[in-house]
Amino acid sequence: MSAAGTVPEPPSRRERSHWLIEGIATQGRVIGALIMREMQTRFGRHNLGFLWMFFEPLFLGCMVGLMHTAHGRQLPGGVNPFLFSIVGYVPFFMFRSIVNRAGSALHSNLTLLFHRQVTPVDVMIARNLLEAAAVIGVIVIIVSGAAWFFEIVPANVAQILFALILMCLLCHGLSMMLAAATSRWEGLDRLIHPITYLMMPLSGAFYALHWFPSHLRELLLWNPLVSLHEAIREGMFGDRFPSYYDIPYVVWWILGTNLLGLAALRTARRKLNIF
Amino acid sequence: MKVSPSIKAFDPAAPASASVPGSSRKKPSRLMAGLRKWRGFLLAVVLPTALAATYFYAIAAGQFASEARFLVRGSSGGGGALGGALGAALGGAGFKPVQEEAMAVRDFLRSQDAVRAVRQSVDLVSIWRRPEADLPAMLWTDEPSVETLTRYYRRMVTAEYDSESGTVAVQARSFRPEDSRLLAEALLVASENLVNQLSERQREDTLGTARREVEIAESRVLAAREALTTFRQEGRAIDPARESAANVASVSALEGALTQTRAELQEKGAYMRADNPQIQLLRNRISALERQIVAERERLTTGEHAVPQQLANYERLMLEREFADRQLVSAAASLESARVDAARQQLYVARITQPQLSESPQYPKAAFTVGSVFVVLAVVYGIASLILAGFREHAA
Structure with missing residues (x-):
C-alpha cells in the first residue's frame, strides 16, 4: 500500500466516484478478465472449449458412480449407489482440483501480477470461481437428470446449494493459504498432491457416517469436509439414513482459513514483487 | 492508509492531552493517532465487545x-x-x-x-x-x-x-x-x-392378542359342551357307546335263550307228543324270541337312532370337545407367558x-460469551478489512 502512494496519479479519464465503488468495480473487471484468460489458456478456443470444464467432473463422477453401481453393494435406506457416489465424488473433485491447482496459481500468473491492479487474491478468486461454477453446474445437471429420468427428487435443494457454497468458501480459504505458502516454500507443491489424495478416504465422500460406530464418527467429524459431504447427502437423500454434521464448526474453519489466506497472500505479494 | 490521516487533526489534540498528568509514556498526539488508525477496529470489534461485556456483567439477571x-x-x-x-x-x-x-x-x-x-x-x-x-x-x-x-x-x-x-x-x-x-x-x-x-x-x-386367543378358545369349549348336551338330550342317550354295548349284550342274551329253548324243544320232542302243551309252549317261546331278535337287530342297525350313526356323531362331538379343551389350555399358557413378558x-x-x-446463578456464561463475541468479531473484521484493502488497492 505504501507503494500505491508513490505511484503517480493516472490521467483521469472520467469522473471518479467513491473509492469503494471504484475498487469493487475494478476488482470485478479484473476478476472477469482473469476468468476469461483462465478459460482460454486452459481449454483453448477450438472444439468444445470451455464445455470441457463441465465434462471433466461429469465424466469422472459418472465413471466412479458406474464403478460403484457395478460393485453392486446395497446401501442402507435403499439409496441409489450411482447417485450416492456421484453426489459424494463431485464435491470432492472440486476440493481436489481447487487445492491441487493452488500451488501453481501464483507462479503461472506471475507475469500478470506485475500489473498493479492484478492481485494474488484476484487470481485465486478467478480460478476458484471457475472450478466452483463447473462443479455446481455438474451437480445441477446430475440432480435434475436424476429427478427427470429416475424421479429421485432431492429432499432439500437449498441445503445442497448452501453446503456447496460453504465448500467453495472453505476450499477458497485453503487454496489462498496454500498459494501463499508455496510462493514461500517451493517444495510444498509436491506435498499437496499426495495429501489431497490421502484426504479422499478421510473426507467422507464415499461413505455415510451412519455406517460407522460413534467414536469413529466423532473422529471423522473433526474434518470439515466430512460435515459438508454429510450435509450435501442429507440435502439429496433427506432422512433415508441419519446424517451428522456441524455447520458452525465448518463456518469456523471457513473464517479461519479465509482470514489466514487473505493475510498470507498480502505478505506473499510483497515477496513476489521483489523479483 | 498511512498517508491518509492529515496532520492538522493532531494539532488541537496535542496541548489538550498534554495537560493530563496521567498519560505518562505515550504522547497525546500518538494516542489520538492510534485511536484514529484503529477506529474501524474499535467500532466494529471493541465497542460491541464492550457492549456485550456491559450487558453480561452489569445488566443481565442471573439465571x-x-x-x-x-x-x-x-x-x-x-x-x-x-x-x-x-x-x-x-x-x-x-x-x-x-x-x-x-x-x-x-x-x-x-x-x-x-x-x-x-x-x-x-x-x-x-x-x-x-x-x-x-x-x-x-x-x-x-x-x-x-x-x-x-x-x-x-x-x-x-x-x-x-x-x-x-x-x-x-x-x-x-x-x-x-x-x-x-x-x-x-x-x-x-x-x-x-x-x-x-x-x-x-x-x-x-396382552391383547393373548387375551383374544383365550376368549376364542373358551367360546369353543362352551360350544362343544353345548353340542354334546344337545346330542344327549335329542338322542336320549347318555353314552351311546356303552348303551350300544348293552344292546348288543341283550341281543346275544336273547340268542342264547333262543338256542337253549330250541335245544329244550328238541329234547322234549323226543319223548313227548307233538300236541303236548309243553311243546306248544316252547314253540311259542321260540317264535317270540326270534321276532324279538329280529326287532332288536332292526333297531340297532337301521333308522335314525341306529347305533353306527349315533356312535359316529358322538365320537365327533367328543373329539371336538377334547380339541377345544386343549386349545384353551394352550391359550391360557400363552396368556400367562405374555403377562410375564409384559411385566x-x-x-x-x-x-x-x-x-x-x-445457590448461585450459572447463566449467562458471561466470560465465554464475551470472549467468543470478541473472537468472532475480530476474525470477521480481519477478513472484511483485508477485502476492503483489496478494493482500495484496485481503486488506487
Whole structure:
C-alpha cells in the first residue's frame, strides 16, 4: 500500500466516484478478465472449449458412480449407489482440483501480477470461481437428470446449494493459504498432491457416517469436509439414513482459513514483487 | 492508509492531552493517532465487545439452572452404547438404535407437547416474566402463542441424551432457583407420564392378542359342551357307546335263550307228543324270541337312532370337545407367558439426580460469551478489512 502512494496519479479519464465503488468495480473487471484468460489458456478456443470444464467432473463422477453401481453393494435406506457416489465424488473433485491447482496459481500468473491492479487474491478468486461454477453446474445437471429420468427428487435443494457454497468458501480459504505458502516454500507443491489424495478416504465422500460406530464418527467429524459431504447427502437423500454434521464448526474453519489466506497472500505479494 | 490521516487533526489534540498528568509514556498526539488508525477496529470489534461485556456483567439477571438426570429402564436394552466421548459436542446428537425410549423422551421434552403438558401444572409465562428478569433474556409477550412459547422454551430448557451412559439430562433455566426446580420437576413428571403411557400401550399390545386367543378358545369349549348336551338330550342317550354295548349284550342274551329253548324243544320232542302243551309252549317261546331278535337287530342297525350313526356323531362331538379343551389350555399358557413378558417389558423412569435448588446463578456464561463475541468479531473484521484493502488497492 505504501507503494500505491508513490505511484503517480493516472490521467483521469472520467469522473471518479467513491473509492469503494471504484475498487469493487475494478476488482470485478479484473476478476472477469482473469476468468476469461483462465478459460482460454486452459481449454483453448477450438472444439468444445470451455464445455470441457463441465465434462471433466461429469465424466469422472459418472465413471466412479458406474464403478460403484457395478460393485453392486446395497446401501442402507435403499439409496441409489450411482447417485450416492456421484453426489459424494463431485464435491470432492472440486476440493481436489481447487487445492491441487493452488500451488501453481501464483507462479503461472506471475507475469500478470506485475500489473498493479492484478492481485494474488484476484487470481485465486478467478480460478476458484471457475472450478466452483463447473462443479455446481455438474451437480445441477446430475440432480435434475436424476429427478427427470429416475424421479429421485432431492429432499432439500437449498441445503445442497448452501453446503456447496460453504465448500467453495472453505476450499477458497485453503487454496489462498496454500498459494501463499508455496510462493514461500517451493517444495510444498509436491506435498499437496499426495495429501489431497490421502484426504479422499478421510473426507467422507464415499461413505455415510451412519455406517460407522460413534467414536469413529466423532473422529471423522473433526474434518470439515466430512460435515459438508454429510450435509450435501442429507440435502439429496433427506432422512433415508441419519446424517451428522456441524455447520458452525465448518463456518469456523471457513473464517479461519479465509482470514489466514487473505493475510498470507498480502505478505506473499510483497515477496513476489521483489523479483 | 498511512498517508491518509492529515496532520492538522493532531494539532488541537496535542496541548489538550498534554495537560493530563496521567498519560505518562505515550504522547497525546500518538494516542489520538492510534485511536484514529484503529477506529474501524474499535467500532466494529471493541465497542460491541464492550457492549456485550456491559450487558453480561452489569445488566443481565442471573439465571438459575436446575438439572435432573434419569434413565429409562426396560428390557429393551440397558443402554450399552459404545464410545462417543466427544459426544454431543460435535455431531449434535449421537443417534443410537438402542434405547429408543430414552430418545423418545428426549424428543418429547423438546417438543410443543411438553410445553402443553408442563403448562397445565406450572405457569410458564409468569416464571419467565419475573420482575428481576432483564429485558433481552425474558419472555417478551404477556400472552404468547404456543409457538412463541415453545421457541422460548427451547432456549431455556435443554434435554440431552447421553449415548454412553444411556441417561437423559434435562435442564431448566429461569430467574429464580425455586422456579427452576419446579419446572424441572414438572418436566420429570411429564416424562414419567409419557413413559408410563408408552409402557401401558406396549402392555396392551402384548396382552391383547393373548387375551383374544383365550376368549376364542373358551367360546369353543362352551360350544362343544353345548353340542354334546344337545346330542344327549335329542338322542336320549347318555353314552351311546356303552348303551350300544348293552344292546348288543341283550341281543346275544336273547340268542342264547333262543338256542337253549330250541335245544329244550328238541329234547322234549323226543319223548313227548307233538300236541303236548309243553311243546306248544316252547314253540311259542321260540317264535317270540326270534321276532324279538329280529326287532332288536332292526333297531340297532337301521333308522335314525341306529347305533353306527349315533356312535359316529358322538365320537365327533367328543373329539371336538377334547380339541377345544386343549386349545384353551394352550391359550391360557400363552396368556400367562405374555403377562410375564409384559411385566418384563415394563418401562419406567429411574431418577438418578433429582432437580436441585441452585445457590448461585450459572447463566449467562458471561466470560465465554464475551470472549467468543470478541473472537468472532475480530476474525470477521480481519477478513472484511483485508477485502476492503483489496478494493482500495484496485481503486488506487
